[in-house]
Structure formats: C-alpha cells, structure tokens
Amino acid sequence: MSPADAPAIETDGLTKRYGETTAVSDLTMTVDRGTVYGFLGPNGAGKTTTMRMLTTLVRPTAGTARVVGNPITDRESVTPHIGYLPEEPPIYDELTGREQLEYAAGLRDLPEAESSERIESMLERFDLLEDADRRIEGYSKGMRQKVGVIQAVLHEPAVAFLDEPTSGLDPRAARTMRDTIADLADQRMTIFLSTHILPVVDELADEIGVLHDGELVAQGDPETLKSRAETGEARSLEDAFLEITQETPEQPSEPSAGAPAE
Numbered sequence: 001m002s003p004a005d006a007p008a009i010e011t012d013g014l015t016k017r018y019g020e021t022t023a024v025s026d027l028t029m030t031v032d033r034g035t036v037y038g039f040l041g042p043n044g045a046g047k048t049t050t051m052r053m054l055t056t057l058v059r060p061t062a063g064t065a066r067v068v069g070n071p072i073t074d075r076e077s078v079t080p081h082i083g084y085l086p087e088e089p090p091i092y093d094e095l096t097g098r099e100q101l102e103y104a105a106g107l108r109d110l111p112e113a114e115s116s117e118r119i120e121s122m123l124e125r126f127d128l129l130e131d132a133d134r135r136i137e138g139y140s141k142g143m144r145q146k147v148g149v150i151q152a153v154l155h156e157p158a159v160a161f162l163d164e165p166t167s168g169l170d171p172r173a174a175r176t177m178r179d180t181i182a183d184l185a186d187q188r189m190t191i192f193l194s195t196h197i198l199p200v201v202d203e204l205a206d207e208i209g210v211l212h213d214g215e216l217v218a219q220g221d222p223e224t225l226k227s228r229a230e231t232g233e234a235r236s237l238e239d240a241f242l243e244i245t246q247e248t249p250e251q252p253s254e255p256s257a258g259a260p261a262e
C-alpha cells in the first residue's frame, strides 16, 4: 500500500512498559485519513505515552505502528507527515510569536513566501496579530497555546496530534480552535485529539477511542458510544465515559456499552 492510500494511523499490539508499569497494553487500532479521532481516557490511562510513541519520541516495548504507512521506528520517514502539540508546547521565551513560527516553518523547510502567508493568516485567525512581534516571555498561557497549535499544523501535516488543544483558551479562542480543527479535517488532515473536555470531542470526533489502564476498552462513533447497548437509550458522552471507565476489577476490559474495542 502506498503512503497516499495508507490509513492515517495503524497500530498492532502496541505496548509500552516502564519497569513494572504497563502504560499502554496491546493497542490495536486504525484511524482513517481526514477524520477527527477523539482519544479519551482517565488520568494515567496511557494517552500521552501512545502519542509519544506515534510521534516517534518514545520507542514501543512491543508491537508495531504506522503513520501514513511509515513505521514509527523510522523517525525520518514519519516526522515530515506529522505535527504534535504536546502538553507543554516547545516554544522559546526569547523569540517573538512570529519569530517562533518562522523558526518552526524553517525546521520544516517550508518555502518562505508560502509560510509567511500562512503564518499571517493563522495569527489573524487566532487574534494574535497585535502581539505577534512581542516576545513570548510576556505571553499568557492561552497565547502560548495558540502559538503551539499553529506551529503543529503550519506545515499542513497529514496527521496532527493535539494534546488538550483548548487548554487555557478563553471561550472565543476555544471556539476558534474547534472551528480550525473542523476546517483542517475538511482539508483531509487527520486530527488525533486527546482531551478531557468531552463536549469538544462530542462536537468534533468522527470516531472515539477510550483508553483505560493502558487498554483500549471502547471504540466507536460518538452516537454509538452514547447509546446504551441494552436499551438503545441515549446518554451524554460524559455518562458514557464514566460508565466505560469505572473500576470493575472482575471484568476490567468489558465496557457496558458502546462498540467493544477491536
């Protein structure tokens, strides 16, 4: 399969252990191109570890994964196709917002004319134009977050991994963020979206995966996850999430509703 036809993400038995702790256990999943995949799970479920493996920052203990057809063990083949917004975006206090984005574009070898146009339009979209020539050390948390997101998608990667993209944003900026994610997905970018803010996932995700104690315990589109398996009755995504991730030591991997994970 050529990279152009390959799914955005495919994992097979992906596992990461840290000593006695199994952070991610036998994760097998497929994310289609151009979709928003909501990646949910309680604190410590293994979401960040999964994203760090898929972005080549951490090596799996076992299993395999491909991002647009490229094995994650081959960092050079994967990185041109991905963007990553981690919890703490890698930005430099001593640069201005605009300089930071120009620097990020340079690392990606973007042609200057194209990148400066894109930087301007993203700065405008996120209401950062007025502050673009101030040093980042004077930015608020939300302003830093905006710069982090812009630099994750500036090179129009095939897959953007976004960890809590609306963190620290005021309601208007959070709205802009959600609209931007929807626009990017319309342009066939795949968004791998990890957040605890369930209405954001409910609004944007085509598919949701729920991780619990390192295992994928439920997967499906939002409506499927929200409908009670036994009665078909609808509930909120929050109710579904709480039910799926409640501690059931006797049957730890049996979600009570929603499509079971593959």
Ligand SMILES: Nc1ncnc2c1ncn2[C@@H]1O[C@H](COP(=O)(O)OP(=O)(O)OP(=O)(O)O)[C@@H](O)[C@H]1O
Pocket (backbone or CB within 6 Å): 018, 021, 022, 023, 041, 042, 043, 044, 045, 046, 047, 048, 049, 050
């Ligand atoms: N570098 C590490 N060394 C040891 N244990 C780790 C390391 N990174 C993660 N873990 C452990 O792996 C498990 C999964 O952590 P991870 O950060 O992936 O969870 P998460 O789902 O992203 O949580 P949160 O929602 O709180 O950010 C946790 O038990 C954590 O303590």
